[in-house]
Amino acid sequence: MTLARPLACLSLFMLPACGADPAPGPVEQMVVREPDAAPVAIAAAAGNDSPASALIAEGKAAFANCSVCHTAEQGAGNRAGPNLFGIVGQPAGRAAGFAYSDGLKTSGIVWTAAELDRFIANPAGRIPGTKMIAGGISDAAKRQAVIAYLESLTAS
């Protein structure tokens, strides 16, 4: 770990003229999909052709982050955030036993997909004083997936 090797690198930056390695771009670049697009491959792997179920599957996977604070199973308790089972279509502030912020209780919001999308994008911006301290989901496609997952959670 002495200096012989780093010196070789050193002379590169001290003498830029001696030429650092050019960094070649790809010889071949296959773009299977863009990062924000629905993950077709996952749906195919799951043996399910429906784009909707692919979206739900993606949303369920993304919900792993939300599940630190939220349960989503019917009858499961509240954590730092309320249970979200059947949330879509419900008025805000209705989960049993959860002490909502005043802002949320008096918001008059009904959790349509569009309202959920606005709120999840920026919780504290939409409802100042909300107890939801998570920063939200900035990725629109991921929000759609999470909402699709929440929408799929209904009493059967």
Next chain:
Amino acid sequence: MSGTATDSPAKKGKWTRRAFIGAGVVAGGALVVGVAVRQGNPIDRLSPLLLTSGEDEQLLNAWVKVDADNIVTAVIPHVEMGQGVYTALAQMLADEMDADWNKVRIIEAPADKQYVSDSIGRDFLLPDLEVPALFEPTVAGGILELAQAMGLQFTGGSYSVRATGQRAMRTAGAAAREMLVAAAASEWQVPASEITTADSMILHAGSGKSEPFSKFALAAAEQGLPARPRLKSPENYRIMGQPKARHDIPEKVDGSAIFGIDARVPGMKYAAVRAAPVVGATVESMDATTARTMPGVLQILNMGDFVAVVADGYWQAQQALNSIDTKYSKTEADSLDQDAIFARYARYLDEAGEDGGDMETEEGDAAKGFAEAAIKVEAEYKVPFLAHATMEPMNCTAWVRDGKCDVWSGHQAPVNARQAAADAAGLSFEDVTYHNAYLGGGFGRRSESDNIVMATRIAKATGYPVKMIWSREEDMAQDHYRPSATSRFRGGLDKDGKAVSWSNIHTHLFDPKDAPTVPYYNIASYRIRKVDVPMQLRLGPWRSVDHSQHGFFIESFVDEMAHAAGKDGYAFRRELLAGSARHLKVLDTAAKMSGWGSALPERHGRGIAFVPSFGSIVAQIAEVDMSGPKPKVKKVYVAADPGFVINPDGFTAQMESAIAYGLTAALYGEITLGDGKVRQSNFHDYPMLRINEMPAVEVALINGDHERLGGGGEPGLPPIAPAVTNAIFAATGTRIRELPLSRHNFA
């Protein structure tokens, strides 16, 4: 090296100490004092990088700042890779400053060229010195090593404590203290000589006044700059020499420590890579039919020299990569195999003959000494290529967008990493932000930037942030290996068994230059030569660098000479070291600890080895049990003199870990080639020392010269292999001339 030499300080004009310690003002009107690492004062630019808690915080110099809560923050221009450097360097600064150790914080210096300058070494070593032009090249050369070690933000060569700590951190601490005292003296209207400091407090006994450092942090900047801060002498050390607990341990225990591989960037995707297995080969074709249908896959890239799969998750990327069938171009290295390498070494050594190769050092007439010797000894030794096998796999996270690039990794030379990313992204150094994190093992591997370049190229192609992680197989196949080597010796002894001639020729390695030499051994004539052998394989520095090979070569041969002289290895080395009390003390201490000469059970043996390296003197005695089918190293006694031990607990841990690392190599370590490819792939065929194989290690520390410190990270390694093989000889009569030991059958 020429790049630095032409930049030599003399050409920039007059150099004074004042150019080192400077003062300035940052936005908002806060006064700061800092280090002018070049002529001119870069502190205005540095301050925003270091002032993180607002204008209450005063930058006393580039290595220390004091905030309103009286917290002293040491800014460490070295990286932490488990060697405890943050703690040891902070101890050196805090002690000179009289800071309260419990209120010292540590941050790593940003990867900024302001921390990179050959001039800084000049200032520390030769303050206010006017050097006649005639001697300038010599002086510049002399400081080069030091300057590059600390100025370059390079962590390696066991340099941090002995160079940066001894020259920079202590000076910075002492200067900061003197400026604080001057500010208090001015405010209190008392002589500075009546003021004392302790535990981050400034005290005046006569008036009973006392205030925290923070009270005078701003006023300190208005004081005259100390031309030559006074450093403490050892009897006044309060923090240096103490076994202070490692600063980084709590977060490493609770898991909150962030290593390079822990980098997280919003929207980040993962890349798995596979490079061409033979040096110089390119990807001729790849069949990704299956990969592109696999879960999570985003992109499949043929980068020419490697293939990458980018996916939502690392596992998905690696699985898809595994399914890709790749064909590579032919290269001249395709035929390289293990036997051919050592045959090549032998051919070059043979061709060098009696007078070829490059002379490294010569004294007296070694040929004549050998010809006239009463007893002649000849031997040839071989050691293999080795991998670094860092616990944290090689990785790098990069994001190239909008003409900027951010890179996250753990690197031993952050500024080099930043430059490598800039080159790979086609951007300027200034457009790249490099974020360094803890290194999960370095050992020299993380002084290379190949991982930085690969990740940056992938990120540039995709446009989104990508974390590239190498599999263990990739790490094993694409390392920059410790060079293999062959070394041949001739030794002559007179009729009394006194060494009179020492000749050595070996295949060339890297550095340090003193690794093949034995100036501490009193032998009448020396002749040491090297031969350069071309090798189509990536090679790199490995913990203790050339001392790892030469330590084994030299100490094995000394033992063979002792045996030929009919003397015991310890007594023979005592004769060779006669005249150097400091060296003898280290040797004697180890011998005494081990009970050298006392009886051992059947087929047990003791072996001794003595290797000064990186400024530290280390003797080790291994006790080996050869009653089973393979060597069992039961105990290792270590005596070490690094001049002065800054942190005894940390230094001892470095001796122990060097033994674990070196013993792994001695017992098992071997990278071999077949068809130009590395044959080993993971820990099943490149084993590590297991916990049940770890010997008990007993370490004695000796403070032999507090003014010239030696390193700690590497010097514990070179003696372990020869100590073990010399013990095997003592137990069995079998002389080991080739490593690793797993090649030998002891049944």
